[in-house]
Amino acid sequence: MAATAELERTDSAAPRDATAAAVRLESVSKAFGGRRVLEDVSFAVAEGSGFVILGRSGTGKSVTLRHIIGLVRPDAGRVFVEEDEISALSGPDLSRVRRKVGFLFQSAALFDSISVGENVAFPMRRHTDLKEADIIASAQAKLASVGLEREFDKMPGDLSGGMRKRAGLARALALDPRILLVDEPSAGLDPITADEIDDLLLGLKRRGGVTLVVVTHNMPSARKLGDRLLMLHEGRILAEGTPAEMDGSDNEIVRAFMASQHSG
Amino acid sequence: MLERTQSGLATVGEVSAFALKAVREMFVPPFELRETVRQVYELGFRSAPLIAVSGLAVGVVLSMHTRASLEKFGAESLIPSGLAIALVRETGPLTAALLLSGRIGAGIGAELGAMRVTEQIDALEASAVDAFRYLVVTRVIACMIALPLLTTLMNFTGMLGGFIAERAATGMSLRLYFTRAFSLIEFADYVPATMKTMVFGFIIATMSSYLGFTTQSGTEGVGRASTRAVVLSSMLIIVSNVILVRLIFFMFPRAGA
Numbered sequence: 001m002a003a004t005a006e007l008e009r010t011d012s013a014a015p016r017d018a019t020a021a022a023v024r025l026e027s028v029s030k031a032f033g034g035r036r037v038l039e040d041v042s043f044a045v046a047e048g049s050g051f052v053i054l055g056r057s058g059t060g061k062s063v064t065l066r067h068i069i070g071l072v073r074p075d076a077g078r079v080f081v082e083e084d085e086i087s088a089l090s091g092p093d094l095s096r097v098r099r100k101v102g103f104l105f106q107s108a109a110l111f112d113s114i115s116v117g118e119n120v121a122f123p124m125r126r127h128t129d130l131k132e133a134d135i136i137a138s139a140q141a142k143l144a145s146v147g148l149e150r151e152f153d154k155m156p157g158d159l160s161g162g163m164r165k166r167a168g169l170a171r172a173l174a175l176d177p178r179i180l181l182v183d184e185p186s187a188g189l190d191p192i193t194a195d196e197i198d199d200l201l202l203g204l205k206r207r208g209g210v211t212l213v214v215v216t217h218n219m220p221s222a223r224k225l226g227d228r229l230l231m232l233h234e235g236r237i238l239a240e241g242t243p244a245e246m247d248g249s250d251n252e253i254v255r256a257f258m259a260s261q262h263s264g
Numbered sequence: 265m266l267e268r269t270q271s272g273l274a275t276v277g278e279v280s281a282f283a284l285k286a287v288r289e290m291f292v293p294p295f296e297l298r299e300t301v302r303q304v305y306e307l308g309f310r311s312a313p314l315i316a317v318s319g320l321a322v323g324v325v326l327s328m329h330t331r332a333s334l335e336k337f338g339a340e341s342l343i344p345s346g347l348a349i350a351l352v353r354e355t356g357p358l359t360a361a362l363l364l365s366g367r368i369g370a371g372i373g374a375e376l377g378a379m380r381v382t383e384q385i386d387a388l389e390a391s392a393v394d395a396f397r398y399l400v401v402t403r404v405i406a407c408m409i410a411l412p413l414l415t416t417l418m419n420f421t422g423m424l425g426g427f428i429a430e431r432a433a434t435g436m437s438l439r440l441y442f443t444r445a446f447s448l449i450e451f452a453d454y455v456p457a458t459m460k461t462m463v464f465g466f467i468i469a470t471m472s473s474y475l476g477f478t479t480q481s482g483t484e485g486v487g488r489a490s491t492r493a494v495v496l497s498s499m500l501i502i503v504s505n506v507i508l509v510r511l512i513f514f515m516f517p518r519a520g521a
Contacts, residue, residue, distance in 0.1 A: 098392035109387035123391045
């Protein structure tokens with residue numbers, strides 16, 4: 001049975017020094033209402049790299065991502081963001097670590113009661129001492145960087161799916177995070193728009209040195225963004241390695257997944 | 265059956281813990297002043313037209329009923345004060361609270377429910393904002409501020425409605441009407457009855473916020489949260505009113521005289 005496939009790890013590009021990892025999960029397990037979602041999941045993401053978590057729907061990819069920003073706490077195991085064990089933090093300490101991490105939600109999750117510009121300005125208003133004029137200028141610059149300079153005053157409901165995603169990306173980047181978590185960047189988008197989002201993310205990694213942790217089941221997107229890929233299957237790690245290593249995997253499910261060209 | 269009872273008790277426990285957390289967080293800085301003021305405007309000020317118009321209508325109807333009863337005893341001169349006491353002691357606070365449990369309760373339940381299912385609450389948390397303090401505590405404080413003010417507005421417009429009915433029936437002057445209306449009202453009539461609406465505000469905000477915050481099952485869940493927020497808030501207001509009235513009679517014996 002595929003679900004019981006042996007854990008396969010290739011370590012050629014794995015960070016040698018655990019302290020240099022931007023994100024690290026150690027034996028994380030999680031269950032919801034008796035249903036086990038993650039089982040003994042461990043991995044490390046090197047600083048400035050692109051790390052893609054693959055897997056079919058319902059295999060625990062998004063839950064893994066939520067552990068990294070402390071939206072979900074593990075039943076067992078530990079989660080580190082840089083040197084901080086985020087899974088053990090709460091209150092102001094948790095907030096401090098969260099400020100280092102941006103999160104682009106699958107649905108973009110823009111606050112729909114305020115304008116697009118205010119969405120981007122929101123984290124700056126909350127966590128910086130910038131003057132109002134500087135906040136507005138910075139929010140405009142962030143929107144311009146994702147090609148939405150003219151949408152500042154629009155409401156989120158007036159944007160298309162791709163524009164919402166880009167606005168969500170601008171908000172996730174508002175505090176210039178060192179780590180960016182991205183949940184299904186291509187979901188619900190046409191291939192061209194999805195490709196544009198991928199290019200934006202790639203630019204952040206290459207030019208900004210941002211560490212990307214991306215959840216997707218879209219292989220073209222995974223190949224583009226991922227220096228290393230990790231495949232989850234029924235809450236367990238099935239394989240981890242570079243795209244080339246994953247292509248040559250002995251596991252039938254991994255090979256089938258890597259060969260797929262599904263997008264969106 | 266046992267399972268349902270257990271599940272019901274678990275929910276009561278969760279709501280109580282949610283409410284206690286709201287009380288505790290109210291006194292812990294930093295305070296979300298800007299958002300609280302915005303909520304007072306959204307939940308309170310924007311409810312004013314509903315309360316004012318309803319108060320006016322209630323005043324007219326109460327006045328007509330009071331006239332029909334007191335006329336038989338030749339005691340029409342007591343209509344303004346009788347109406348004022350009825351409004352200030354009970355009709356105003358309870359009617360305002362029930363109306364607001366509809367407007368505010370449904371609004372909070374639907375808004376927070378929609379924010380939950382569209383991941384906006386998670387987005388707040390991911391932005392290093394304490395969503396409970398930002399969304400729930402601000403609404404609870406806003407409701408506790410708005411309810412007494414809106415109740416006072418309802419009392420006033422209710423009396424105004426009573427005046428309109430009296431003016432139409434007897435041509436009574438505004439000055440005489442309000443002199444008579446306020447002749448029997450004392451501190452013990454107004455303050456405890458109006459202040460108890462702070463409890464109603466707390467009930468509406470915490471119940472609706474809890475249901476919104478814990479919404480599941482997409483848009484269907486949002487609708488359910490909104491409906492339940494109104495039903496449960498209204499029920500809790502009516503039940504807690506019995507206890508509060510008893511408490512007021514005990515602490516302010518004049519209020520029951």
